[in-house]
Amino acid sequence: MKAIKTAVVGASGYTGAELLRLLLMHPAAELVCVTSRQYEGEPLEKVFPRFRGVQGSQLEFTAPSADTIAAAGAEVAFLALPHGVAAEYAIALLEKGIRVIDLSADFRLNSAEVYEEFYGHPHPAPELLDEAVYGLPELKGRSEAIKSAKLVASPGCYPTSIITPLVPLLEKGLIDPASIVTCSMSGVSGAGKTGNVLFSYCEANESVRAYGVPKHRHLSEIEQELSIAAGQAVQISFTPHLVPAHNGICTTTSATLTGDADAIGAALEEAYGDSDFVRLLGKGQPADTKNVTRTNFLDIGWDYDPRTGRVLLLSAEDNLGKGAASQAVQSMNLMLELSATEGLQNI
Amino acid sequence: MKAIKTAVVGASGYTGAELLRLLLMHPAAELVCVTSRQYEGEPLEKVFPRFRGVQGSQLEFTAPSADTIAAAGAEVAFLALPHGVAAEYAIALLEKGIRVIDLSADFRLNSAEVYEEFYGHPHPAPELLDEAVYGLPELKGRSEAIKSAKLVASPGCYPTSIITPLVPLLEKGLIDPASIVTCSMSGVSGAGKTGNVLFSYCEANESVRAYGVPKHRHLSEIEQELSIAAGQAVQISFTPHLVPAHNGICTTTSATLTGDADAIGAALEEAYGDSDFVRLLGKGQPADTKNVTRTNFLDIGWDYDPRTGRVLLLSAEDNLGKGAASQAVQSMNLMLELSATEGLQNI
């Protein structure tokens, strides 16, 4: 029996669809409410023909409303909404006692000022910022915080791939925080399910380019978490790129070694050796997006270049998976005292 | 009438095929000899069905031999051979008075010691290293050197995209040479026409990964040219990546600004404002591989991040074009006193 009742708000995009996919297959969770203004009244399987014939896929989209979600009996609601909009639903759902896992940026930052600087409008619910937990369960103590959280801010796609390998090195002072340079490459689904011609097949295929330089919004949460780890303000150089793949993020980060090169592998091992979802590939082993797509895995390899004195961190994840939907389900598992890997073991 | 007689040695791979394509269409050059052990006796158009029915495509592959090439009357020979092998043909062809444009790495380095360090065997013809000209025509004074050269070492694919934007900044002391970090993303044709299953469609599609870290062979020529420009030894951090595209290289380089940010654009403009093939996109404009594939263009954009004090250089080229074959044809044009753009204006 599927004991846990869940809702997905704003389920018509790629992140929403991936959440639906994971929850339809989840052995312990049941979808009781999915919302979409655009698809109100239509069953999931009509909007997403891939789900056709799967148990639960006859559920119909409803208009988004906290009342409807509460009436359906949802214990947990996932918000796959644009930033700014998500906060409004979070407030209403929390008031009804429904725990919220927000996949937007609205509650990822501790500071309303930084939010306004990066997102261009005042924070819509600053009073909730203290309560929200940044849901990167692999960080020290974070799983415990998520377990008891009412409001989890699930991390962005780039941040997960960048923060995770860097944190243990910063915590141990193995690299110079001022020297961090990151390049990420994202598949096109990162742009969302969009009619923007820039992301049409003919424009995105056979096209490789940087974008969003030099101050991508995700920098705010990246630097927040790195600063916590380093115990000092950290700013990094970050360049995202769009590459012709459906999903996946490959991230290459380098930084100047300030400690012992052998300590790099040891620090990663200490932090993630027992992790369910971080897979350490070892020295000289690049991470490949094709090994992690449609999973909750984050693969991490590393190397050291004695010529330049720089450490290389090579990570890969699915931008819609560990970078969004499956990471949010991982938080749900923690919040509901399920096994962390429940419903997340598909490969 | 096509006045200039040319030969291509080792014409069965992707670089060779691109050379053939350019020379078949070139208004002033004629292919008189193409060699391939594998395809000896077969006409070009059988091996490359794309060329079928095009004037000149009935020419048959011959076994590689300097005598045959000389007998065919070639004035210029392109070598699209593996390193180590190319040198042997270069010696034989130069002895017969045939000018050589070598697309391998054999003559790109000034130092036989550095060659041995990076390529793992002694240099096959160290006596020719002084004579060879590193054929990046956009560099200051390089066009003149190419015009009179007997032996041109045509640059590698990554180096062209990395060296070209950096040189003017290093020459003017605008960036810290010790701070350079480069990420490049290459299409799969960079691996050559190969039966290696790693580059099969199903392995390379939907796969994004770093490789060849931390000491890629191309670093040797990159650092050689950057050191000349900087007037001091330069070592850079360079991470190449493989992305699911046919061709194209996108390169993102960052370095700490040591001068005035406004000087960046001015330095690029001064160096390349009149260039036929370097297209300056301006500040905040990323370069996209899709705009340069099958051309000899190198697109360069740039940006400055005041948060980290780093300059961003964003460049794109075709790895088989400006990164290999069309750049070699550009050298041929210079050597034979043709217009630099002859046969290279297709878009």
Added chain:
Amino acid sequence: MKAIKTAVVGASGYTGAELLRLLLMHPAAELVCVTSRQYEGEPLEKVFPRFRGVQGSQLEFTAPSADTIAAAGAEVAFLALPHGVAAEYAIALLEKGIRVIDLSADFRLNSAEVYEEFYGHPHPAPELLDEAVYGLPELKGRSEAIKSAKLVASPGCYPTSIITPLVPLLEKGLIDPASIVTCSMSGVSGAGKTGNVLFSYCEANESVRAYGVPKHRHLSEIEQELSIAAGQAVQISFTPHLVPAHNGICTTTSATLTGDADAIGAALEEAYGDSDFVRLLGKGQPADTKNVTRTNFLDIGWDYDPRTGRVLLLSAEDNLGKGAASQAVQSMNLMLELSATEGLQNI
């Protein structure tokens, strides 16, 4: 000197862009006017960054107007407009003595009734239907008609690949006209430069499907030309498919042999053996889109299956090239007494 002045009306889509590319490179044609409401006032090279730095690419888009086109001195105008709209411009341009090559469907059909049946609205200029020449130059006598035409209706992408191999067999009565079954596979550019999410990268990548069944609009012109060849009304079964490629159409047609199998190759050879752009691959040789993209070639192979008594015709072309833009330029060459291959020899 580029002697012939040309205009492109509606130059902002993929067919328009391909026309611009061909005309910018054409040795005898000059672009004097390009129109686009959307991009009025912007230079070509800004809208199409690939053209940047190419001679002629500074030309600015104007609003579409026959007066403007005439004032610019255009002798020939290409219409890359939606059906229904094209006719209106054709009328105005012809009145000003400007010859018109229309890439829409407006003048492809001899019958206004059939037009209305397939396109859903009355024909906008039935009085011009007699004057228009269906511009498939490889058909018997068609080149002559094109040479003197004031109005050429350039064929659709699917029709060229289907009609061309069938016509000689129908003319010679080698196949049963009632037995023709065609499957075509088109790259995504066939859908145009569109913001429709169906053609976004993430929807079109890794997706293969039929569409537009069972009565695709192109059937009307296909059956018109086949009926002429057969000397009787012909109706065919035609199923187009969308495949994850940028451009290219691969067509497989089969029909019951009614004559001698050996006569198939002979009939194709007789019809197209001397053609500049039809390349006969021979028996048992499938045509591959990758050999014809960005060219004006149509590759045709064939086979015979004695088990079922069916002939197989295997053809490939570029939907934007021989299926649209380069075929239109081929008509222009004929109309202006240039060599048929001028500006169309790039590979």
Added chain:
Amino acid sequence: MKAIKTAVVGASGYTGAELLRLLLMHPAAELVCVTSRQYEGEPLEKVFPRFRGVQGSQLEFTAPSADTIAAAGAEVAFLALPHGVAAEYAIALLEKGIRVIDLSADFRLNSAEVYEEFYGHPHPAPELLDEAVYGLPELKGRSEAIKSAKLVASPGCYPTSIITPLVPLLEKGLIDPASIVTCSMSGVSGAGKTGNVLFSYCEANESVRAYGVPKHRHLSEIEQELSIAAGQAVQISFTPHLVPAHNGICTTTSATLTGDADAIGAALEEAYGDSDFVRLLGKGQPADTKNVTRTNFLDIGWDYDPRTGRVLLLSAEDNLGKGAASQAVQSMNLMLELSATEGLQNI
């Protein structure tokens, strides 16, 4: 607890890998033996980095041997071996009382003569042909036969997509068996995990072409099953195509209607309306490979063209899934009295 012990023989290719993926995730099956000469002694997760960290992925490849498989306690063995080789293992395994699901062609045909005609060598074990069950569980009575079978011949990728929609129409006499024309489009994984340069990324990307005409090996099993359904010998025209996708087969079949058009949908509904894995899309609804990849679903749409009197059957499946590995697991479920959908519900 995973109660059923399974073995996979020849597990290093794409079909083998998909079998491993499904069995590693299967709630009731345990992998106890996997064989590969090439990878002997290496753990699954090293050969397939995607499986890293998943329970069971530490299992090591062994050399293929019926003794080893028996010693490991396998009840069922899957053979993912080339035809000709598979039979040899089937004999040895059956002798040890291990039930066999063979994914090769060795036991798909009822006739050793037809086998020799299509596969070019005498059948290696003609005495087993009577015993083998052609494992297309959706066919009438086939599930029952599979349940008690010792040896299941799991169908080829093309046949499943072609046979399934045709059988109900042939059984009811709704179409003319002599009029069947099929076009299929397969992703590149259909060629196997191969170093053949024809299937390298740069050769297969942006390439669409027919191949294997006019007498593909799969015709033998297709026509066998169609003949059974029609009650008369059936021969069809079948043209497979290679398209640039990782996996998936899209099939379009047409045939002349001999009955009532309305009966088409009814016949499909009667045959497959209750099927777990055949999803009927209805009239005018094309099947799209992107909705079935990595699943055991076969999607079927259909249409009728009154102009030509032909019925269109539009089907899609994953060539590695319903066309190979997941179909084989479906047979295993039947043989072991599990729910048919066990381990096959992932989307």
